Amino acid sequence: MQTQNTPPKLLDQVRERIRVKHYSIRTEKQYVQWIKRFILFHGKRHPQEMGVSEVEAFLTHLAVEGKVSASTQNQALSSLLFLYKEVLLIDLPWLNNVVRAKQPQRLPNVLTRTEVRAVLVRMSGIHGLMANLLYGTGMRLIECVRLRVKDVDFERGEILIRDGKGAKDRVTVLPDSLLDAMHAQLALHRQWYEQDLALGKINVWLPDALAVKYPNASREWGWQYVFAAKIYSVDPRGKTEHRHHVEEKQVQRYVKKAALATNIAKSISPHTLRHSFATHMLQAGYDIRMVQELLGHSDVATTMIYTHVLNKGGKDVISPLDQF
Template sequence: MKNDYPANEKSIAPQKELNVEYERVLKEFKQDLIITGYSSQTLKMYLIYIHEMLYHINKDPKTITERDVIGYLADKKETGCANSTLALVHAAMKYFFKIYLKMNVIDDIKTPKKAKSLPKVLTKQEIKELFHATHFGRNRLMLQFMYGSGSRVSEVVKLKVEDINLKERTAMILGGKGNKDRLIILSKEWIKGIKKYLKKKKIQSEFVFSKKNGKNLSTDTIQRIVREAAVAAGIHKHVTPHSLRHSYATHLLEAGTNIRYIQSLLGHSSLNTTQIYTNVASEQLKKVESPLDKL
């Protein structure tokens, strides 16, 4: 079949064919990410970034050059894209080109370093007010769990009843960030509350925090619950689920907990990541008291 674009043009397929190729590539790229074990949130963002890049550059993926990528990143920077977002876009493209397409077009491209900022931390009084502004039940227990264990929102949505050891006051976070498992310590007060909640819970579900149909909550729903609780409590800070994790780590550090223990409890690969909260054996970790018990 004869193409209707000039013969002296580069071998670029008509847009309709390109769109079909993009969909095929994105489908395969998604499969690669799933097999590799990326979290659902990372997978979602990587697909968004690569989809946007492909349609912006508008070329067969295998013909994309370093100059194309630089031009795309420069355009994003000029339109006000933050350095932190550019770093994520760069990470997505690095996997796409280097791992999926086996191309080296991005190897020499550097992005601006993400500015290090201190995490947003709530005071102990604000934590109390946040809990009091939430009705006892699923939502309050969920907020208490995030603060009392330092868990990520992506870990909270996947938490199952079978992951919790009520007697030992511990829980296993399975497939956390970097697909790592870790032990977390649970508050005595939270254990009392969750026992009552699970006993009275009308809908049987494998998930600790579930919807009425038994399915797990989405990260968006949990983020909304946290925002609404902060507004109800009159807290004039940008409060997110991660704010509770930051507060957990900071309050442990303030209480004199060894930073190595905090690193393990948070699931940080590097101590450098944990040390931002300063401006391991399983049995030893079990001796660490949750800050929730000290409110």
């Protein structure tokens, strides 16, 4: 039992520092998990007793023995750098000797318009609406599930995406064909909202320190999630029970089920719909800078990958076999 004079445990210190920095709950879980694995890898030694060589050994093990992806290894590295710099206040020198997992150079998996239609027609309800939004707006899945009521502008035909990747806001299009479905979804959620308000379970999660700055905002209609979950859940931080947003895994599962029903041989996920949106926008003749803004890419070079998809084989190339 921890007394008033007992210093908090290391992982509790990590969680506290992450919350001070206003990192997301997902980042908190991932960082804590990697720090645990690091400690267990070195026989439960305290990180205070370890340094660069132990960090390098762990990351090299992940790359060589664990064969993890480059992004996974970088996530582990970020977790350990956060531990030493932000919690233990030890500034490690640049880890030049770490064996880094090779970053694969792959083209995004893209569906044709016919294939997209085949997937979407096999989906219905809230998950079908979300899948249509992913393709119709180019949103990431996490941006879709976190969409707030106040950020849907029916009059302007726009969706304001708050705190996207890189903590950036951007605007994307609200498809005309989804207006009725979006109105119906908000009408249903409004009924839930009134019920939750009566039960005192309307305290929706707010980002950063907004809950402190605007104490009543969490109960306002505009801050509610567009795609709210049917059942209540307990906030792992505040321990309060309220209605959170639909889980990403649910959407992934329904998209996968619909994709299997089409018998399309390609690997299909919710993110495939975002890739398809970008490619089809470029095919339709839209400027790449506009597509870059809609997708929220910091560098146009990231958006350029879709031009490679357009130029890869297909109708623009005649095989020598067909030239006899």
